Amino acid sequence: MKPNEISLNTLLSDNKIAFSDEELGEDHIATSIDTPLRADAFELSDDEKIEKIQEHFREIMLTLGLDLNDDSLKGTPRRVAKMYVKEIFSGLNPENYPSATLFDNKYRYQEMLVERDIQFYSNCEHHFVPIMGKAHVAYISSGKVIGLSKLNRLVQHFAKRPQVQERMTVQIARELQRVLGTEDVAIVVDARHLCVSMRGIEDPTSSTVTSFYGGKFEEESKKQEFLKYLQL
Numbered sequence: 001m002k003p004n005e006i007s008l009n010t011l012l013s014d015n016k017i018a019f020s021d022e023e024l025g026e027d028h029i030a031t032s033i034d035t036p037l038r039a040d041a042f043e044l045s046d047d048e049k050i051e052k053i054q055e056h057f058r059e060i061m062l063t064l065g066l067d068l069n070d071d072s073l074k075g076t077p078r079r080v081a082k083m084y085v086k087e088i089f090s091g092l093n094p095e096n097y098p099s100a101t102l103f104d105n106k107y108r109y110q111e112m113l114v115e116r117d118i119q120f121y122s123n124c125e126h127h128f129v130p131i132m133g134k135a136h137v138a139y140i141s142s143g144k145v146i147g148l149s150k151l152n153r154l155v156q157h158f159a160k161r162p163q164v165q166e167r168m169t170v171q172i173a174r175e176l177q178r179v180l181g182t183e184d185v186a187i188v189v190d191a192r193h194l195c196v197s198m199r200g201i202e203d204p205t206s207s208t209v210t211s212f213y214g215g216k217f218e219e220e221s222k223k224q225e226f227l228k229y230l231q232l
């Protein structure tokens, strides 16, 4: 699948299509492939961010009418703030980028390598509720190979951001292409979005599939071989 962000982005900038903020979010449309970050995104330290988010989250809870003197609730603003910065949105910070060691392809293995069922948890950037699913990643070595766990770590890194599934798919694929020095990368992501199941349309069973096929994977035979492995 071609990343539909590109065409939509063009359409948006040409002003041919106008979405309201609400529509854009409900339809889960991304406006760019890069995560939209502010220029000053990393001027605050993690600890300063936790302090700030804690205060704001406390305000949200108070506004909802919750009594923060209750023993069960009083630690929640800090817990949420730490979880945002140190865990579920830690992939925003380039400092947390997983180092990827490359090895020479000593075995001269020239077929595709497929890593299936990489479980990930992300969050929808339109509703801030979980997206969870599996990524299946493949590449054909151009002479370098990557440690298998690094494939998982790269998926997790991009998952740990507020995301749109199409963007996450393209971000992982492009990063793999860059790291491995090859266009020959494919990825299929199959995920459930809690913003679709627990609210809104309230569909508990649907899942969303996105994909990216680069280089040799654009050939029908390679694409089919990859998809066949995913059915095993």
Ligand SMILES: [Zn+2]
Pocket: 025, 028, 124, 125, 126, 127, 128, 193, 195, 196
């Ligand atoms: Zn959503």
